[in-house]
Amino acid sequence: MAARADQRARRWRRIGATALVCLAIVAAGCSVPPPRGSLPAGTPGADGPCGVARTDLWNPLDLRHADVLFEPTGDGRPWTGGSCSDDARPVVLVAHGYLGTAPEVYQGLIDHLVGAGFVVVFPGYTVEYGPSHQYEVVDSGFDLGVEASGRVDTSRVGVVGHSFGGGMTPWLVQQIDARGWGSEALWAVTMAPHYVLEVGTGPIELPARTHLAVVNYDEDVVVDARIGIDLYRSATLDPSQKVHVMVHTDRTVDPPLFADHFGPISFEFASFLSNLSTDRGDRWSAWRTVDATAGCAMDGRWCDTDLEDMGTWPDGRPVVRAEVSADPVDVGPPAIQECEFFLNPRPCP
Template sequence: MKNSWWILTGVLAVTGCGPSTGVDEESHVAVAALEAGATASVCAPRPYGTEVASTAATTEPTVYGVQGPLPVRVASDVPNALWPEMPITVYRPDDRASYPVLFYSHAYGGSDHTHVAPLLQRLASNGYNVVFVPYMNTGTRNSQYDTLWNGFVAAAKQYGSRFDLTRVGFIGHSFGGGATPEMARRAFADPTHNGLTSAWGSAGRFMFIMAPWFSFPNLKNPTATNDHYRDLPLDVKTVIQVYADDDTNDHLIAVNDIWNKLPPDLQEKGWQLVKSDGCEGQWLNAGHSTPAGYSSTPPGSWDNGHDLWAVARRIHALAAYALKGSGAVARAIAFPSTADALGLGNWKGCGGRAVVPMEASATTPILSACGGGGDATAQEYVFTYSAAAHCTWSDTGAPACR
């Protein structure tokens, strides 16, 4: 695993801590610098500091990532034949109009939709149907993927004309992030093989993939070279977002399983790296659970600055750009390149300084030295799931464990 990082240093940008002289010393220096109001690009100390549980500590975004004007109806009323005990939940504008559809694949074990309710509510209030399908923690990868897919199709059938299936986005986190390209492949590239009469997303389509776990396609005709996502339409706008202090999923999983398997001439794709930051003893931790927000109780307390600026804002902008024809402003936020577009708001303390911005690239995955090595002389921590363990977790067969 360590060797693979050094092999890739010539072709992958690596950013983050740099060499560490020890966790205790680094933590003390990091906290002191940030509480003094200095702008510092650092890895979060171990253990993390007290995380901000709401948006109160930072400014809020405008236009994209905000609560929209539409009232939202939430209903867990769609049965899934592959997991009858857990119905599918749909967040939708509370009227009878037709809206684009966003299909959300949750993290492993995150089958309770309330874990990401603020995000789903915010997206629905801006004019999107959002479908959340639970899948079980047991079974094969294929059965879990099939449960997701069957649920998406079941929701589309039940809601009929209220779902505009010509405008579709797939969103996923962790296990669901790894599943997202396969869900998109079934909908966009191989529809008739997967129970559809025609492809979804003919008028607009995207993928937004967060901290993905291993990705396992279920191909009708697998190729010897295992280029399993190369048949996606070239107009699928794609964003992969990873988190600098993710000690669960190796960023190289996103590179090897997804980024390198996409069509090489995909029209628009982007890579985003979100970093941790702190101010006056409070932290926005860019850990693995970032898309699910603050990991505590009660439900609904998961809505902090990173949830709004890094996640909701980027998904909303990508959806508006890909599905509703919004122009340069939406595109600049979905595929950021300028300092302003990369921004993640400002702290209300620390003299109002900017939250450490994300980094992004349209061509090169940006890895963090905070986890798994990178250009650091000593690892801050090791990943729970390394890229090298891909085949260990596969039950889909050859070639190359798909």
């Protein structure tokens, strides 16, 4: 009993230390990086050929943070079709986490998406609890970015959300559908989603053509995985149109490779944060899932991707596999934002 109590105390100390460190670096990420490396060309998660051009816009609904537009450049031929410099490119809205107001927090993911030929819009919103306004800021910022680009094919639309932005993803998909966008391809990937607001307390109505992936992390001490599980279960989609992925910590290495709340985050601009730059973990657990979901929605490719596969270590040992399940359960530790907290309007599974 004493040993178990001591183990529990150590676990809570690690949870507390992890949360404090994460907040101290503005939600930069806490994962121990696995070896760097690219995925083979022609597979989901692989680097694309397009360059990146950035334009800072300003959203009248929130002038404190830039509404950032990223566009593909060059003559490469990405998997999304055509040329990087085409006048009609598919678009992705990136809805950031609560503290991740600068796109540099997600630069690895953004560069990957633009490299694949997507126009990316990253609307910043202020860190203050006003969900209705924050949701509107992101939605209007997306519209503003699409209009400013002039290169967007609005029939092919995706949403990638993380944490607080992950919670707003279903509502954003509804707004996209209301505009008549996404007629050829509509998809969404939400990672470690915060409370799902503005969609009621019952079934989450999404257009039947939507492809949805919900990603949770088994050692997320910030957001309860049951929130993502409820989102997955409640989405009114055919089972073939949605998937839940639980990414697991790998304890076969020392220190362990933790599957934590900050999986999709990678800084690319600060050398002193090199351990938080893009690594194989980002490519396998985030980029690969995003590409597979988008590819399946856009032209039927990669629909049978094994999303449990997290790659191998340099010595050939497999990284601990994720779990894809039609009946997911929460296997993680207590979180700062538990499902039963009063701010969550939805039932807990």
